[in-house]
Each structure stands twice: as C-alpha cells, then as structure tokens.
Amino acid sequence: MLEIDIYPLEMRLEKVSRRNAINILLGSGIAALGAGTIYPIIRYIIPPAESGSGTSSVSAAKVGELKPNEGKIFKFGDKPAILVLKAGGDPSSAASYVxxxxxxxxxxxxxxxxxDIKNxxxxxxxGHxxxxxxxxxxxxxxxxxxYTVAIKGEEIFVSSAKA
Amino acid sequence: MAEHSNWLYRWLDERVDLQGLEKFLRHKTVPYHRHSIWYYVGGMTLYLFVVQVITGILLLLYYKPTAESAYESVQYIMTEVPFGWLVRSIHSYAANLFIGCVFVHMFSVFIMKAYRKPREFTWISGALLLFLAMGFGFSGYLLPWNQLAYLATNVGTSFATMVPVVGPWILEFLRGGKEVTGATLTRFFGFHVAVLPGLTTALLAVHLLFVQRQGMSVPIVIEDEISSKKADRRELPFIPNFLFRDMLGWTLALGLIILLATLFPWEVGDKADILKPAPAHIRPEWYFVFMYQTLKYVPKVVGVFGFAIAGMVWVLLPFFDRKSNRGISNKLYTAIGIIVVAYMIIMTAVAYLAPGE
Amino acid sequence: MRSISTIIFIFLTTAFTNAQQSSCIKCHISSDRVPDTTVAAAYLSADIHNQNGIGCEKCHGGDPTKGFTENDAELAMDPAKGFKPPPDKAGIPEFCARCHSDIEFMKQYNPKLPADQLMLYKTSVHGKLLFEKNDTKVAVCSDCHGAHGVLPSSDSRSKVYHQNAPGTCAACHSQAQYMAGYINKGKPIATDQYDKYSQSVHGVLVLQKGDQSAPACNGCHSNHGATLPSLVSVSAACGECHATNRDFFKSSPHSEPFGKLENPDCEHCHGYHLIQIASDTLLGTSSGALCVGCHEPDSPGYAAAATMRMAIDSLKDAISQAENSTKEAEQKGAEGGQGRFDLGSAKDNLTMVRSVAHTFDPDQVEEITSAGIKTANDVQQKALAALGDIRTRQIGLAVSLLVVIFLAFAIWRKIKQVDKDTDFVVRN
Incomplete structure (x- = not known):
C-alpha cells in the first residue's frame, strides 16, 4: 500500500484534507455513539433512590420523625404498613416502636x-x-x-423477617 | 511502523508481540465476491453476543433469581432504574436478533457449503453454538417469571420425559423438582449466567480460532469461476475495509435495536401464578415454534426423536456431504437446505397464522 | 389412628376409674344385667360430667358403692339413699338447674360458665310454652345438649357446636308436621328457616366454612333465651356485628319509620334467614333497587337514591379505569406498583361508602365518593402519564438514531475512501 506520488501537489493536498474531514466525521461519530452508550450505562449502574425490588425490609422513618404516641403509614413492597412509636417510648430505641x-x-x-385511644x-x-x-x-x-423494627444509625428499618 | 514508536506500544510489544499480531491483522484478508455479504452475518452474531454479555451483566446488578422477587426485580429494572427499560429491552431484542443471525449464518454457510473440508470443525462448533444459543433463549425466557414464561417452560421441559430411561431424571434435573417452581427459576438462572456463557465462550473461541486459521471459505461456484479464469480472485483487507463494513452493520443493528426497545419496550407481563389455568394457544419463543408445531401433527415420540436425530445429523453434516468435500457443487444438499428452511418457515407461519389449531 | 384412639380410650378409662368402679356403670355397661347399655356407654365415651368426676349418683342419687357385687340393683338404686327415677321431659330444665343454676357449685368446675340458663330459658319461647302451656314438644336442655354424653359447646362433636347448632335447631324447626299448630305473627310458623339460612351469606360461612364469627341461629335468636329478635330489636341483633351500619342507620331518617314496619329495620331491605351479600344494586332507582318500593319518581327520596347510587357507581368506574390503566402501565413496564398502592385509599373509600350509604344522606355519601374518585383519577392520570413517558422516550430515540445515522454515514464514507485505496485483485 505504498502511496505512489503521481498526483500534483494541490490534488494531494485536497485528498489529504478530504481524508481528514472523513476521519473527523468518523471520530466524532464514534465519540458521540460512545458517549450515548456510556451515559445510560453510568446512569443505570448508580442505584436509584427508591430501595430495591421485592423488599423484605425498608427504611420506614428517621429517628425523631415520630413523636411518642404517633403513627406513620409507609409503603412496604406494594402494600401499606404502619409504624407506631408507643406513648412514652424512647424515639431512639427500637423497642419503643411496633x-x-x-x-x-x-x-x-x-x-x-x-x-386518643392508643389503638x-x-x-x-x-375495627380496633x-x-x-x-x-x-x-x-x-x-x-x-x-413486622420487626430495627434502628441503624438515623434510620428506622422495618423488616418482614421474623425476629 | 514509525508512528508506533510510543512507549506503550514498545512496552506491550516486548511482552505480547504486538508486531506479530499487527502483521497478522494487516495481512488478514476476506474473499471478495458476489456472495461476500454472508460473511458479515457471523460478525453480526458475534457483535450481538457481546451486546448480550454487556446488557446481561448490567441486568445482573438488579435481577433477583427467586420466585418471590424475580418478577418484581424485573419490574423494578423497567420502572425505577434509570434506563433500566432500555437495558432490558435491548437484552430481549438483541437476544432474538442474535438467534435470528445464528440461523441466517448457519443456513448461509450451509447453502455455500462452507462446512466442506477442511472446515468440518468450524461447522460442528458452530452447530453446537446454535444449540447453546437456543439454550440461552429457553433459560432466559423464564427469568422474568411471568405467566407466559412459566407456562412455556412447563411445556418445554415436559418434552424431556420423551427420552427413554433417563427422561424423568432429565426432567427433574431441568426443573429442580417434579414441577416448574422457584427451584426451576434459580436453576435456569444458573444455566443462563454461568453454565451456558462458560460453554459458549469456550466453543466460540474454538470457532473463531478455526476461522482465523483457515480464513473464510469461498463458495464452490466462485472457486470454479476463478480456476476457469472467468474471474479474478479478489480479496478485501480485513483491516480496514472489512472491519469498517462490519462496523457499519453493527451501527445499523444498534439503531434498529434502540428503535425497537424504545417504541415497543419488552413487556413485563403478569406475574407467574402456578394456580392459574393455562390459556389456550400457548406458544414457545418463535425459534422453537417450528418444532412445537410439528409435534401437533406427528406423535410426540416420533417428533422428539425425529428432531433429536435431525439435530445430530445436522451437526455431523460435513461428513455426509462427500461431494462438496471434493469441491464439486452438490445440488442435492442445496435442495435439502432450502427444503429445511422452507419447512421451518412454513411451520412457523402456520403456527402464527392459524392459532386456532 | 386406631392405636391413637385406643390410647385415648385407655387414658380416659383409667383416668376416670371412679366411674369404672361405680356399680351403676358396672351393671349398666353389661348387657347381661340391663337391656340398654347405650346410656352408660355414652356417658363413658365422652361426657363433660364424667371428665369432671361427676358420677351418676350426683344427678340420679342412690349408692354407687353397692349393688354390683351383691347382684342386687335395689341396693344401688335405693330411694333411701336419694335415688329418684329420671324426670319426665317437663322436669328436665329444673333437674339440670339444680347444679347449673348454683353459682358456687359451678365455679368449682368452670368459673367462666354462666349460671343463668334456666332464668333465660324461662324467658324463651320454649320455656314459656313449657312452663305456661305445659307443652312438652318444645326443646328442653337434653334436646340440644344430650342427656348422657353431654359435651361442651366448644367441642366440635357437640350438637350445640357453632357449626352444628343450625342443624340441631332444624331437627324440630324444619319439620312441618312437628311444627304444625304453632303460630308466629298470626300465621302458621314457617319451617323453611334452615333451607333459607343455609343459602344465606351467614349460613354458607357457618355451615360450609366453619366461620366462628358468623352467626348461627343463636347469634340472632339467643340460645337459652331463644326468641324472635323482632320482639326486641332487629337492628340490635344485626348491629352486634354490623356496628357501623347500625350506627349510620340509627342516625338516618329511615330509622324511625322502619322500626314500625312488619319486617323492621335491617330486615326491611336485607330480609332475614335468606340474607344475601348486599350489593350496590339494592340502592338507587334501577331494577333490583329497593328504594323505588316506597319513593315515587320525582320525589326527593327518589332523587337521593339515584344520586347515591350514581356516586358509588362513579367511584367504582373510576377505580376500575384506574386499575386498568395501572395494570397496562405495569405490564408495559412503565409503572412499578405505586399506582396500585395509591389506589388502595380509593378502595378504602368504596368500602367505607357502602357503610355510610346507611345514613341515606347523599351529601355524606358524595363526600366520600368524591374523595375516592379524586384519588382514582389521580392514579389514572399518573398511569397514563407513565404510559406517555414511554412516548417521551422517543425524543431520546430520535437523538440516538441521528447519532447512529451520522456514524453510519461516516463509516460509509470511510469505506468508500479505503476501498479507493485498495486493489482487490489478488495477483499471484
């Protein structure tokens, strides 16, 4: 594949510039496609905020979010669940929650x-x-x-696993 | 080459003989004639396999292989994970295109008699790769744990009982029990992400090694034309001419897959419910349909054994076609190939067009 | 199984050797001595009295230590030792009550067991007929509980066990011949109660599903004080379980007039014995609706009925629409269960409004249905938006395809270029 110098200089220069143009075209096309491939993959790899599927435990609330004698409905899988901080209970102790x-x-x-009736x-x-x-x-x-309640750091976790 | 005086090249060259590789690639050519188009199908298949590996690994990040959470995890991938719908839909569409390419690749090789001496091993490894590809399809279909997949797997695995003596054992091995349950799902997951990829990679390596060692086969017709001086022997440098053509195909294939994945995201379906009765006209994945349809017309035992024997003959085909091996074009085998393709297309068409049967 | 029952039998018979050693039993279980051994056998096999060590003599008197070895029945059944022949039917309630109305005595055995059965029985239709009219066709204690082999009502073999009770009542009340001559509300008493009940929502639950919380006959009629609930208040009987419906009904304008009807309160719409699961069709002005029985077209009541039914139907439609869209979105993988979760509160509204409908107040009904409809519509909108999201992906698709086409074009140009520099012909 030896380049044989049979063309006049201008033609050669023109040829070179066209070659460069195509290479730039190709390079930018590959770069664009590469970026278009990498971007969704990186977005995909970063886990979404919503906790994983088929949950057996979820973060139901933050410590301090519930006052004693207060309840909260939260989403557990695709069903609602209720977390209650018992009246007079210590908000930072898992034993105070049900x-x-x-x-x-x-x-x-x-x-x-x-x-009012603590029910x-x-x-x-x-129904009570x-x-x-x-x-x-x-x-x-x-x-x-x-469900079982556990506190990890500032999060109150509720799990369907048997205690 | 002068521009390769950079340190990285030298560093690698001293260790892995880059120059040797470069020399090989630079001298590698592909026959260039009017049937050359079929050479690209193999590369396309390989490309789709790579797509499957990448998207498959991505799916593994969120997929959970148990009956309790498989369906939910797929739903999660489809709805909650950014671009999860894209990754999963690409995996599903590319899987089907992959199988399609495998078939096209195989039949093009068949019609051109590229399996003939000395390429018997390439053919055998390729035919085995076809079975592995179908295994991928069959095992992967169950993984979303939806109702259709559950029922299809139920029917599909039940054919194992046709095998004499060890049939019931194979059935239990496949299902991980007497019935299709969560145990089957976990097992199929293992096949799909460990066993089959391992076997495929090994066999693919063999397949590609033979292709590289022996180069592409030139059809007998073309060879005849060349030897009778009716045509020149023409070759395409693999790099860059052939590779760019490959890349063009891959780019367009990617476009097609993205188009399908976006316009028609692969559905999640209804979660598998073992207690729900099977709906009428349950059908396996399209590439099994010709076999499934056949079994409606012939006794099951005959059908299953027929396909088993046909499969074996197909694998060992190069050893039967002596005429092609001597470089003489074999019209009979061409006819057989066309009949097989026609049979598969007709059976598939019948199943889809007359679901009432 | 056989061996287990043998072990139990041995256990029972050895545990209650008292009974075994009683000369009453020794004779009455031996077919050589008495013609009928069934009484003793029933007592021995399963009887709460036997289990508590209450021997024959505690009811019948006499001396259980004598008579068998002497081969002289008179020694055991000695009137001097308190033996009395069994009472006739009319005497049975008081015969049993000797112990069962004695609170201190009963406490020894079962502190929770009431001791008011005779008192209640006297207020019952059975008791009144027996004591006031000397009618011995009525049920007395032994007719329902048995005489020997009496089991507690919690024992599933007992004739008064929850699931068995309706059959026990039906033994008399379903026999037209037996019940002939009895009058209820001026008409011969009906004998189809059991047939109707067994097809009712309650009957199916009790008889087929063994549901302990659904009422058997005694759930509404009481047991020992068995009477017609209409004599007291139907809504009180139904309201025992259907409390919210009762409360809403009591606050409604229907409460007073319905109380004066022949079939009062709940019965007027829901019937009795053959009570079916109430459906929404009972309400409104269409066919099957009961409101139109009294409310003439163009009257305010007629309009109210139509409004309430319309409100409930709209809620149902909104829920089912939202459900369909949500399901489609889920199947297409555009939605992951949030919609189904959110729809829960609309379904709560539907459950609630079916109760609130007993206020017969369209405003209260519509307040709840409109809240539910709003939720359902929101869910529906979200599901449609999620399905629509699939379409907005098309913008991304368009961009990607442009990139793909651009790159394909570049490669194609490149191929043209490299081909131009290539000589394909191989020259040897």
Whole structure:
C-alpha cells in the first residue's frame, strides 16, 4: 500500500484534507455513539433512590420523625404498613416502636393510629387493634401481621423477617 | 511502523508481540465476491453476543433469581432504574436478533457449503453454538417469571420425559423438582449466567480460532469461476475495509435495536401464578415454534426423536456431504437446505397464522 | 389412628376409674344385667360430667358403692339413699338447674360458665310454652345438649357446636308436621328457616366454612333465651356485628319509620334467614333497587337514591379505569406498583361508602365518593402519564438514531475512501 506520488501537489493536498474531514466525521461519530452508550450505562449502574425490588425490609422513618404516641403509614413492597412509636417510648430505641401491615384483616382498608385511644383503628368498620396487632373489637377476624423494627444509625428499618 | 514508536506500544510489544499480531491483522484478508455479504452475518452474531454479555451483566446488578422477587426485580429494572427499560429491552431484542443471525449464518454457510473440508470443525462448533444459543433463549425466557414464561417452560421441559430411561431424571434435573417452581427459576438462572456463557465462550473461541486459521471459505461456484479464469480472485483487507463494513452493520443493528426497545419496550407481563389455568394457544419463543408445531401433527415420540436425530445429523453434516468435500457443487444438499428452511418457515407461519389449531 | 384412639380410650378409662368402679356403670355397661347399655356407654365415651368426676349418683342419687357385687340393683338404686327415677321431659330444665343454676357449685368446675340458663330459658319461647302451656314438644336442655354424653359447646362433636347448632335447631324447626299448630305473627310458623339460612351469606360461612364469627341461629335468636329478635330489636341483633351500619342507620331518617314496619329495620331491605351479600344494586332507582318500593319518581327520596347510587357507581368506574390503566402501565413496564398502592385509599373509600350509604344522606355519601374518585383519577392520570413517558422516550430515540445515522454515514464514507485505496485483485 505504498502511496505512489503521481498526483500534483494541490490534488494531494485536497485528498489529504478530504481524508481528514472523513476521519473527523468518523471520530466524532464514534465519540458521540460512545458517549450515548456510556451515559445510560453510568446512569443505570448508580442505584436509584427508591430501595430495591421485592423488599423484605425498608427504611420506614428517621429517628425523631415520630413523636411518642404517633403513627406513620409507609409503603412496604406494594402494600401499606404502619409504624407506631408507643406513648412514652424512647424515639431512639427500637423497642419503643411496633410495625404491622396496615391492611385491615376485615375488608382490606388501610388502618391508622389513633393517639386518643392508643389503638390501631380501621375507619371503614370501626375495627380496633392493640399495639400487639391483636383485635380488640370490631369485625376484623384475625390480628395484623407484625413486622420487626430495627434502628441503624438515623434510620428506622422495618423488616418482614421474623425476629 | 514509525508512528508506533510510543512507549506503550514498545512496552506491550516486548511482552505480547504486538508486531506479530499487527502483521497478522494487516495481512488478514476476506474473499471478495458476489456472495461476500454472508460473511458479515457471523460478525453480526458475534457483535450481538457481546451486546448480550454487556446488557446481561448490567441486568445482573438488579435481577433477583427467586420466585418471590424475580418478577418484581424485573419490574423494578423497567420502572425505577434509570434506563433500566432500555437495558432490558435491548437484552430481549438483541437476544432474538442474535438467534435470528445464528440461523441466517448457519443456513448461509450451509447453502455455500462452507462446512466442506477442511472446515468440518468450524461447522460442528458452530452447530453446537446454535444449540447453546437456543439454550440461552429457553433459560432466559423464564427469568422474568411471568405467566407466559412459566407456562412455556412447563411445556418445554415436559418434552424431556420423551427420552427413554433417563427422561424423568432429565426432567427433574431441568426443573429442580417434579414441577416448574422457584427451584426451576434459580436453576435456569444458573444455566443462563454461568453454565451456558462458560460453554459458549469456550466453543466460540474454538470457532473463531478455526476461522482465523483457515480464513473464510469461498463458495464452490466462485472457486470454479476463478480456476476457469472467468474471474479474478479478489480479496478485501480485513483491516480496514472489512472491519469498517462490519462496523457499519453493527451501527445499523444498534439503531434498529434502540428503535425497537424504545417504541415497543419488552413487556413485563403478569406475574407467574402456578394456580392459574393455562390459556389456550400457548406458544414457545418463535425459534422453537417450528418444532412445537410439528409435534401437533406427528406423535410426540416420533417428533422428539425425529428432531433429536435431525439435530445430530445436522451437526455431523460435513461428513455426509462427500461431494462438496471434493469441491464439486452438490445440488442435492442445496435442495435439502432450502427444503429445511422452507419447512421451518412454513411451520412457523402456520403456527402464527392459524392459532386456532 | 386406631392405636391413637385406643390410647385415648385407655387414658380416659383409667383416668376416670371412679366411674369404672361405680356399680351403676358396672351393671349398666353389661348387657347381661340391663337391656340398654347405650346410656352408660355414652356417658363413658365422652361426657363433660364424667371428665369432671361427676358420677351418676350426683344427678340420679342412690349408692354407687353397692349393688354390683351383691347382684342386687335395689341396693344401688335405693330411694333411701336419694335415688329418684329420671324426670319426665317437663322436669328436665329444673333437674339440670339444680347444679347449673348454683353459682358456687359451678365455679368449682368452670368459673367462666354462666349460671343463668334456666332464668333465660324461662324467658324463651320454649320455656314459656313449657312452663305456661305445659307443652312438652318444645326443646328442653337434653334436646340440644344430650342427656348422657353431654359435651361442651366448644367441642366440635357437640350438637350445640357453632357449626352444628343450625342443624340441631332444624331437627324440630324444619319439620312441618312437628311444627304444625304453632303460630308466629298470626300465621302458621314457617319451617323453611334452615333451607333459607343455609343459602344465606351467614349460613354458607357457618355451615360450609366453619366461620366462628358468623352467626348461627343463636347469634340472632339467643340460645337459652331463644326468641324472635323482632320482639326486641332487629337492628340490635344485626348491629352486634354490623356496628357501623347500625350506627349510620340509627342516625338516618329511615330509622324511625322502619322500626314500625312488619319486617323492621335491617330486615326491611336485607330480609332475614335468606340474607344475601348486599350489593350496590339494592340502592338507587334501577331494577333490583329497593328504594323505588316506597319513593315515587320525582320525589326527593327518589332523587337521593339515584344520586347515591350514581356516586358509588362513579367511584367504582373510576377505580376500575384506574386499575386498568395501572395494570397496562405495569405490564408495559412503565409503572412499578405505586399506582396500585395509591389506589388502595380509593378502595378504602368504596368500602367505607357502602357503610355510610346507611345514613341515606347523599351529601355524606358524595363526600366520600368524591374523595375516592379524586384519588382514582389521580392514579389514572399518573398511569397514563407513565404510559406517555414511554412516548417521551422517543425524543431520546430520535437523538440516538441521528447519532447512529451520522456514524453510519461516516463509516460509509470511510469505506468508500479505503476501498479507493485498495486493489482487490489478488495477483499471484
């Protein structure tokens, strides 16, 4: 592939500049495609804020977010769950918290914490559960499923794993 | 080469003989004639395989291979992970294109009799790679753990029982139990990301090594034309001429995959429910359909054994086609190849066009 | 299984050797001595009295230490030792009550067991007929509980076990011949209660699913004080379980007039015995709706019924639309369950409004339905937006394709260029 110098100088120069133009075209095309490939991959690799799928534990709240005698509904997998800081409980101790599925065992409404009676209460048909998840009164046939609460740093984690 | 006087080149050259490699690549050529287009299909297949490896590794970052969370993790990839929908859809579309390219590559090699002496091993390794590719497809299809995949796997694995004596054992080996369950999923995951990639990489290395050692086969017709001086022997330097052509194909393929992945993101479907009854007209992935459809017309045992024997004959084909091995064009085998392709296309078409059967 | 039952049998028989050694049992279990051994056998096999060591003599009197070895029944069944022949049917309630109404006595065995059965029985239709009209066709203690082989109601073999109770009542109440002559509300008493009940929502739960919380006959009629709930208050009986519905109903304008109807309160719409799962079709003005029975078209009540039904239907439609869109978005991989989660509160509203509908107040109904509809519409919008997001990806696609085409063009130009510099023909 020896270049044989048979063209006049101008033609050679023109040829060289066209070659350069094509190379620049090619180089920028490859660079653009490379960037277009790398960018989604980097975005993909950085884990999203929303915790992973098929969760068996989620961060339900921050320490201090709940005051004693207060409850919070949070998303656990695709069902609601409820975290309650017991009245008079120490907000920084996991033992002061209880967590349950927030799905009423009667007709599946979302339950809530009633600070006035210190019960978990379902508004739909006036079902009451105590802070062990047991049915106190009303139509719910079975207790609420309890979750485990643990504190790691500033986060309160709720897990469906058995304690 | 003078411009290679930089230190990195020298450093590497002293250790891995870069000059030797360069020399090989510079002298590597590809036959250039009117059937040359088929040479690109192999490179395309290889490219798609690389795409599969990269997107597959990316999917592994978030995928969870259990019955409880597989479906949810795929849904998570599709919805929560940035560009997750793109990565997964590319993996799904490229998988299908990959299988398609494998078929095209194989039949083009068949029709051009490129398997003939001395390239028998290239053919055999290629044919085995086809089976591995189908294994990839079959095992990967189950991984999202959706209803269709579950049912297809149920039907697909059940054919193992046709094998005499060890059939039930194979069935249990494939399913990780008597039924398709979460155990099957975990097992298929293992096949899909460890066993098959390992085997494929090894076999692919063999396949490519033979291609490099022996170069591309020139069809008998072209050889005849050259030897009878009707045409010149023409060759294309692999670098850069052939490689740029390859790159053009890859770029366009990438465009096509992105187009499909964006306009029609691969669906997640409904989560597999073992208790739900199977819907009518359940069908496997398209590349299995011709076999599946055949089994509707012939007794299952006959069909399964027929395909098993046909598969084996197909692998050992170069040893049967003596005429081609002597460099004489074999019209009979060309006809067989066309009939096989036609059969597969017709059977597939029948299955898709007449789902009522 | 056989061996287990043998072990249990041995356990029972050895544990209660008292009974074994009683001469009453020794004779009454031996077919050589008495013609009928079933009474003793029932007592021995399973009887709460036997389990508590209460021997025959505690009810029947006499001396269980004598008579067997002497081969003289008179020694055991000695009137001087308090033996009395078994009471006739009319005497049974008081016969049992000798112990069962004795609070101090009963406490020894079961501190929780009430001791008011006889008192309640006297208020029941059965008790009144027995004591006031001397009607011995009515049920007495032994008809439901058995006489020998009495089991606690918690024992699933007992005739008064929750699931078995309806059948026990039906033994008399479903027999037209037996019940002939009894009058209820001026008409011969019906005998189809069991048939109706067994098809009702409650009957299916109790009889087929063994649900302990659904009412058997005694759930509404009481057991020992068995009576017609209408005599007291239907809504009180239903309201035991359906508390919110009762409260809403009691606050409603229907409460007073419905109380005066022949089938009062809840019964008027939901019926009795053959109570079906209430559906939304009961409400409104369309076919199957009950409101139109009283409310004439163009009346305010008619309009209110239509409004409430419309509100509930709109909520249902909104939920099902949102569900469909969400499902489509999920299947397409555009949405990951958040919509389904958010839709939960709209479904809560639907559950709640079906209860609140008993206020028969369109404003209260619409307040809840509109909240639910708003939630459902939001979810629907989000699902559609998520599906739409797939479309906005097309901008990214367009850019990528431009890059691809640009690069392809560059490569193509490059190929042209390198080919120009290449001599393809191989010259040997």
């Amino acid at each position: 967590a349950f599925t927030a799905v009423c065992t009667h007709l599946g409404c979302t339950v809530q914490y009633r600070a 978990i209460w379902c508004a739909c048909h006036n 559960y105590d802070l062990n998840g047991m049915v106190i009164s009303g139509p719910p046939p079975t207790p609420l499923t309890a």
